[in-house]
Amino acid sequence: MESLSKRAKVLEKKPMSFAERAYLPAIFQGLSITMQHFFRAATKKQVTIRYPEEVRPFSPVFRGLHVLKRDEVGRERCTACGLCAVACPAEAITMVAGERKKGEEGLYREEKYAVSYEINMLRCIFCGLCEEACPKAAVYLQADKMAPPRFERDEFIYGKDRLVEPVTPDNRSKRGIQLTPEQADKLRSQLA
């Protein structure tokens, strides 16, 4: 039969030569190869990443722990429309909507806001559909944080206390809409 590629090698079954039967030349060849590796490992930098001190960089499209974003003056962006909860294939998101009272304009961006917002990280499959569904650019999956392991099941239900990002410009998540330097300076002076 005609071979499809010309890469096929015809194997000749020769009887082994004396050097091959004596094992020793092959053994020394093997020893020299391992010795090269020995010196390479002992002198050059190893490929090993020493985990707690060094961390392997995450991919920029990695989908990790969720964050609820704030806007340029520190108000929560979420308006509790529920589109993320509808989009969620794992039904991990629940929320309770509430009306913004007078005097709370500095806390919530829209007139309707999420009184509670919970994501069950045991149900979540980190697909990112909530991020795509959000019309207010409020929920994001961070590329540099993972949901850490815990001992109790109820500790996996993340409420607003753990999801909403801090107000201070320097501690904000790197995902989503970022503050411009001017906005950050303004917010900093406001907080101070």
Next chain:
Amino acid sequence: MTLPALGWQGLVVLATFGISLLIATYCTYFERVWAAFFQDRVGPDRAGPFGLLQPLADAVKLFTKEEFFPAGANRALFIFGPCLAMVTALMSSAVIPFGNFLKFGDTIVHLQGIEINVGMLYVFGVVALGVYGIMIGGWASNNKFSLLGAIRAASQNISYELAMGLALIAVLMMSGTLSLREITLQQSVAGEWHFWNIVRQPLGFVIFLVCAFAETNRTPFDLPECETELIGGYHTEYSSMKMGLYLFAEYVNVFVATAVMSVLYFGGFNYPFQYEFLDFLTTKTGLSADWAHNIFVLMGVVAMFTKIFIGIFFFMWVRWTLPRFRYDQLMRLGWTILIPLAIFNILLTGGLITFGVIK
């Protein structure tokens, strides 16, 4: 031998014991570090600087693990097995000369646990006893895999001890003595460090080396513990420090094997240009004759341990290079290649001695 001299000798025995254990302990560390380097990895570096406290952590782990006795095991023999393996491994280092003698005025301290005129025979006898530890442990576990490992260990040791003994006979034909100290001293013909036995017995050395690998159950001859076929071989059922004793015994055996090799073939405590060095110490520096001698001897101890460390490194180097033999290949290599070669080596040595080529 006066009483103080006896006390000194006791100290040397204790030191030999301690050094054997210490080297075995750090063999476990270096085995891992070197294994890592051979495989482009980092190795243990967490416990202490460079991971040097790793053996301590291992000891804590082994001591605090559960003592497990399999159902139907012979309890007494199950405990006796690892003890025997460890005792025989430690006993054999007693006759190895780690150095010549130190002189303090009238007191002479031999750097050797005990000097007996059948030292080589003693080492062989004790090492041969070591296989009983494996056999008893493997049999007492009441486990098929352990028993298979024990049987393999026994047959392997018998086959390779033959070739090893025959390789040794060629050395003994030249030395005319079984005393390890005498054999070492004969290799120190004044000024000629190249008079080491390796030069006169290259073939014998290769046979001895291969057999030493088999005797210590190291790769490529670690069929008794062969984890791919036999789980853990003879120590499948062992846990806690009983397991630790088996592992330790293996490293002590490696230490003893390399020590015996360096005595028999690499001139033991002799080192290149040693007499020039002694000459330099006595004439050029203002040291007393005793101290010049002592420094000269201590350098010999350093040389001995350098040879041992190189030997241990070689053992580990081979371990991380070669795959394990198949059982039938092992037997064929032992019976149809090594033994005829060793006999040929004896004939060759005999012929060369008869025609006066070597002494």
